[in-house]
């Protein structure tokens with residue numbers, strides 16, 4: 001079985017995951033880079049060593065403007081920001097990009113970054129910025145809204161939403177009881193050529209990061225080596241699900257919201273597909289935490305902290321509960337969207353999001369020939 005590389009014509013950079021079924025984002029940061037670099041120079045020339053790490057109190061006066069580097073789905077973050085601006089009057093500028101693109105940019109900009117807040121789809125990009133010591137502590141009032149399993153032990157950023165790993169399968173070809181009991185079984189010879197994934201995306205790489213954390217680097221390397229033999233790579237989770245729906249491949253290892261988003265719409269890319277959750281604390285039951293953090297270098301930390309508090313508060317989490325992002329609400333006791341399997345029933349493994357390391361992931365995946 002050859003390693004069929006299916007790359008749809010499109011405008012996505014290699015590491016940019018398709019954000020949602022509805023949101024295909026062009027890269028806008030390329031054109032913004034020159035302006036950002038100029039701003040960075042200007043800021044460092046002013047000698048602004050803005051490293052206010054003190055967490056402002058949650059009732060500090062909030063005003064002015066902030067800039068959000070956003071790697072979350074554009075519609076979701078726009079809904080959060082619009083409601084926040086309506087409530088507080090704070091003007092918010094959003095710069096969109098992928099997890100890795102924006103984490104790399106923040107690290108390159110360092111203290112001169114114009115970003116006040118960083119929002120991601122997955123944890124490894126947050127961990128990268130945290131490891132560069134660029135995050136301020138998150139306000140205590142915000143942390144108190146988020147159960148500890150949905151935020152890093154370090155409290156340098158917080159979870160804002162979550163997404164579950166899922167194996168979607170072609171109902172016409174496979175019965176549920178024929179599916180593997182564990183994600184690790186996809187490495188077995190009988191699964192050769194029978195599953196798809198999007199290895200270049202931050203979504204899949206977060207699953208690999210969790211595998212490393214749960215089973216160790218050696219076990220992860222063996223699994224990735226088998227994946228190179230067994231899996232059909234597609235570019236983007238929605239493309240992988242479409243391939244299952246079209247009968248090209250029996251299953252795909254993706255995130256849950258691609259299926260539920262399509263089902264809530266036309267269903268045209270998932271009519272022949274069903275979701276299968278590994279559960280049982282399996283690495284394949286990994287629940288990936290989307291992150292939000294405030295940069296130490298923020299010139300308006302009170303407003304930046306207020307945005308995180310808003311997103312993790314009742315109103316922000318209700319956007320997840322009632323909207324069409326189909327990502328999981330995780331904070332302020334707001335339940336999941338009614339269409340989803342409740343989080344408690346996913347039986348996800350316990351993983352500290354602060355320990356998910358993107359560098360080890362890309363090293364191992366490169367070694368395995370997947371990148």
Ligand SMILES: [Fe+2]
Pocket residue numbers: 017018019020121203237255
């Ligand atoms: Fe995604």
